[in-house]
Amino acid sequence: MTAITLDRLGKDFGGSTALHEVSLEFPSGAFVVLLGPSGCGKTTTLRMLAGLEEPTRGRIRFGDRVVANGDTGESVPAEKRGLGMVFQSYALWPHMSVRTNIDWPLRVARWSAADRQARVTEVLAMLGITALADRYPAEISGGQQQRVAIARTIAARPQVLLFDEPLSNLDARLRVDTRAELAQVHRATGGTSVYVTHDQVEALALATHIAVMRDGRVEQFGPPAELLEHPATAFVASFLGTPPAVLLAGEASGGWLRRSGAELTVASGEGRPLKAMYRPQDVGLGPSGCLQFDVVECTPLAGRYVVSGLSDGDRVSIITETPVAAGTSSRLILPETPAALFGADDTRVTA
């Protein structure tokens, strides 16, 4: 049982700061997904959890034990932390066959030959790479390599599992199957997992908790539903969801949000810039709409269509029941009141 605590954790690389003061608590048994734009510090966080990178500030605790202390420089070495990690770069050992890549960590963990054999066979099958067992990493495709990296990590059933975009090179079908396996492994070990992904469906399917990161800071941390329903910041709102929420910026005054030629009802509002959030499925298209909308692309999703386009400089994606041709123009029909409002500092304005 390993709860993980990040306590004002920070990391600098030379001059630049990759992680500011991040404080989080991952309860034991949690499946935490880190979401955030490229370069926001996800890998850095994982690597510090693993003990591969020393924090510059703050502490990491596994249960009660401080495993890294950036202020004193003390830290428990990676090999003593008893965790497994799937590297973003796979980091397969090029001189070992697929089988040996998976087997060796078990050998290190002093598994018996019979147990090892059984377990390797099992994870090979689980990830559909049995036929590749005797090839070397350089002889298999990208997605196959990624699966080997996963197999290698989960084989020993470590208590803490760290995944850095483990499914990014897999096809949709395999991704669904594999994430089910990962969820299964997570449940079976009863340990704590931290998972980085850019695939929101994956995040929502797996996570007990999601941390949305941005520029080395955590914007919001909580259960998926909470983040989806009550995004704490405009950034979270604009980042989460497939497609994410529609955000429209303007200046508020007297209950109206003024925006190039249109006025939207908003409950609160002094004379300051605001962003109004609407759910994509609540926004309609039609000549009666109040805002101009130029369609850029239209893709089918879940039996409907996601229509992306530009409305006065804001990139907006909405959902329609019928396809709309790219390149055409239309107008956005907004609901009476926005689902949420965000202030100039990006945080939520309570109505």
Add this chain to the structure above:
Amino acid sequence: MTAITLDRLGKDFGGSTALHEVSLEFPSGAFVVLLGPSGCGKTTTLRMLAGLEEPTRGRIRFGDRVVANGDTGESVPAEKRGLGMVFQSYALWPHMSVRTNIDWPLRVARWSAADRQARVTEVLAMLGITALADRYPAEISGGQQQRVAIARTIAARPQVLLFDEPLSNLDARLRVDTRAELAQVHRATGGTSVYVTHDQVEALALATHIAVMRDGRVEQFGPPAELLEHPATAFVASFLGTPPAVLLAGEASGGWLRRSGAELTVASGEGRPLKAMYRPQDVGLGPSGCLQFDVVECTPLAGRYVVSGLSDGDRVSIITETPVAAGTSSRLILPETPAALFGADDTRVTA
């Protein structure tokens, strides 16, 4: 203007065959997306197009010019084909800074210093990596590395662009922006692009043509809508779409598809195994359904919910308006007649 023709193209690696006889025609200006499960031969195909791998059989033509002939062994060297490629492994030059990585190919192509400078600045900005220009690849994050790889490739505006999962490590937002840029680049050069991805939304957003591959063969090639509407094989049906079509297998006889305890109406049918295809949005859930369904996961998508589960061994994903708890059981309500039927050989059975 470069139309690309693959003429019975094949590739063996030692004993195993990565690509069987593939024949395809990519019209000039096409944006072809290769879709298919991990290890099906997508990268191999791209590499042969690029001239990095010699075909074992068959020919590749760019326009009228045969650029590779696996039967005679003749081929036009890669550096003479005038194309650009984003590698699945990025293939960034670790000893060059981000800027130099992008600049060097232009220098090779004998661009003037001023043009190079302007173009590098432009693509850096286009991909949002201007701030990283002086770092080395080992000093930037995975997604940032991937963007450098893209920037490097598109900078010289090659006539033929090959992309191997170029956006796999980018977040959803960046992915949408970047694919718009790529589409833009493709249109601006007027050239032909071949693009490998596992992201169906990406595929549908970008593709003028999609080739669905499986085990080194092309299952179907055509415009996206055609593949979605009229999948030629059960595999294509089960692979395309988010979520993909529901496929139920059973034995047909006398207009019925028999399947563990249920009988489904099918138009055609002798006493042979068939697969019936239904669109996920057409399948309902409820006690009145004819087939058992155990819910495995439920994720929000496009304002609805994708519910995945098992129905008698078949993995099935359907769409519901309200969330369904994972772990519960229910029954599938199927439409009267399936949207399509596939025979034992996986190909479509015309009713």
Add this chain to the structure above:
Amino acid sequence: AEAEDAVDYSALSHDELVELATEEGEVSVYAFTSRIATVEEAFEAEYPGIDVVATDISSTELITRLASEHAAGSATADVAYVSDAPVVVTELLADGVLEAYLPPRMEDVLPAEYQTPLVANRLSTKVLMYNEEAYPDGSPVSNLWELTEAEWAGKVVLVDPNVRGDYLDLVTEMSLRADDMAAAYEEHFGTPIELADGVEDAGLQFVSDLYANDAVLVDDTDTVNAAIGALGQSAPPVGFTSYSDRRDNEDEGWALQVASGVAPSPGIVFPAMLGLTANAENPAAARLLIDFMMGDDTETGGAGFEPFYVAGDYPTRTDVVAPEDALPLEELAAWIIDAEASAERRDAVADFLLTIQ
């Protein structure tokens, strides 16, 4: 060029030779000793217009180099100063790489055996030596055959004759002097020698017995010198080395002394020879240099011979007085090798040595 071809250099007077040589202005010499540098200085002082280009390399390499250059027809040295007489005979003279030149003034002062096959300007030695500090009463050995007895087991040091040509010459000479060796055997043991199976003569029998008596082989004469000569030893070994190395006694802290009077002979003396290369580019200067290196008419041979005027080496000229501090050649009683006879016997001896390791 034709006019030059016509020149009969052997007939030229010294002055004419100098004149032609000065015209040539240069002479190149390959020598097996670095003392050639001193010769160079002296020669250039004597004949200011002629530049000596001296290259010193080992005899083996010198021979290979001359032969290769000759075969390739490339520019080569004009003069070779070389030891390893038997090899010179087989590898260079037989193939016409080197030619003899006997300065006319040497005809009378040089014994016939040193006029052919090439002129020799001095003799070096490989003789039995001992440590005179440890054995102040003179040589502890009076007959070579004593070295095959238990008393000297593991205490005879020599360079492996299979590694170095001059030591092979020493053993070859013992074989050629088998009768002397046999006589010495009988003198020492009182019975006639009986040859073991496969041993052809008494000389080889001696070496065979010496090896069997755990003779210590090394790779270099300096190792021999240090082993037998180093001061402060109580029971140092004896060994075969160069008599002239005794001159380093003080420098190196040795007490080397030659085991003179050893029966039948303490070892060999062998010539250092001067030859002219075929088609030498500077025929006159080449001859002049050889002439110079044969020494002048003073008692010590003058500047041209000075570097070689060393106790333990012997001038070949009858009119040059051997340096003091060394036994006269006659008293040393070492065998003077016969290059041709040696050349003929040498390979068989080398093979024999290989079988008795």
Add this chain to the structure above:
Amino acid sequence: MRRVSAGIRRPTTWLAVAVLAVLVVLVALPLQGLVAATLRPDAIGSWTDVLASPLSANLFWEPLRNSLVVGLATGLIASLLGAFLAWVVVMSDVPGRRVIGVLATIPFALPSFAIALAWESVFRNERLGGNPGVLASLGIAVPDILSWGMVPITLTLVAHYYSLSFVVVAAALSNVGGDLLAAAELTGASRMRIAGRIALPVVAPAILSGFLLAFAEGVSNFAVPALLGLPVRFQTLSTRLYGSISTGDTERGYVLSILLVVIAALVLWVGNRFTAGKSFATITGKSSRPRRANTGPWKWVLFALSVALVTATTIVPGIVLAVSTVLRRTNSFEAGLTLHYWIGESDPSIAQGMRGVLRDPIALDALVSTVALGFAVALGATLVGLVGAYVVGRLKRARVVGGSISLLSYVPFLIPGIAFGAAFIAQFGAPIGPLPSLYGTFAILVIAGIAASLPFAFQTSRSALGQVSGDLEEAAVIAGAGTARRLRRIVFPLASRGIVSGGILVFVTMVRDLSLVVLLVTPATPLLSVMTYRYASEGFTQSANAITLVIAIVSVAATLLARRLQGAGQPWSNA
């Protein structure tokens, strides 16, 4: 293992032809000349003499066995120590590892006899008479087995050649991406285990290269077995070979040398089979940073071991060498110390009036031309070796071509310098067509030097190039860069640590070694190595050793300089 792309393969064919042509001229023809010499009617008997005659047991089979044992033991132990030290220096956090790293390159710059002398000065027993070693003079009886023969020869050669392995493996290790090791750390494996199972195997090709170099050097070294083996009649092929040639039985020597080449070819083949032609790309298109192992309390144990090793092999021989130059009397303190051999004016009472080496008017000349030669050869050999290794790496399927290049680049060690020299005289001694004869010029020294030192350049480049993942070069192909440009701008910089290491090895052998150039030098290009030879052959040991020390210092300085320049040119790898 890595896929080699078609795009790279094609232009490579041309390079292959070019490299083969160079190798044919530099190596194959001399080798062929060697063979031809033994096949002449009057020489053909040498074959039976060596292989099947009453002599063969002592002439060939016994020395062969000794050579193989010494060579293999040298190769194996040297690889082990070299790899260990490389790991300590590159991958561990052992204190002082930089200094250890510098010291570990020195043994190779010292002449092997200096190390043998160091051994003797400790372990020499009474067998030879003369001055006993330290142990014997303390009254400790040293058995022959420690003083002479197999054991001291092997250990001395190891002490000399482990630095080959060190240099090659260290270069390779510094290119191993950190994630590979990080992934191993997370399994909970100990540092040693990671070193043994991940770090070193990933650089197996480099270890093999180091082994091959140490093996070839071990079997071809003459000085050490002659010094330490002969007193107990321990003969190796190299002593037999040298002996045959120097006693005038040249053809027999050539036969031995050809057999040595054959044996080396077998070892090369087996070695390559062992790693099955594998190379493991550790420099990949997805960058990760290098990683250092935290060795905790083991740090001091490793420190002690490493320091002991470099002390025994560098500092002790270095001191022995340095002290030997200031001893008034060779190898003896009794007559006191003097700087005469360095700076003394001519004094007839010392060393026959020899001046100190620093007053030798040609010393400075020799220094300059030695450095120039070393530099030119290092450059040339590196180029040929690099291109050869590149071609072999990219032409995996052209086994015959690749095999020929590998073999021809490997055997020059085993061709006796004298035979090499003779062959070069034969080839370049006369004008070739309109070209003037190169003979007697600086150029022929350079060419010969290149030929002789190819093994270093080739083996080091081969292992370094294997680490560069193919896609990096492919990306350059796609960018339209031609072969030369790719080599210059992508492949070379990425493999530069290994390549530069090879260049340093070449430089060091070139300034130190004599055997090849001695047949080709002219007084116009005096060389330090020729000077040592001259002094040594006249018995001026101190002066010879003084020059040797100068050579060692030049070598070390060159090593340090190269490292520094390289470090400055590689901002991307300064972790």
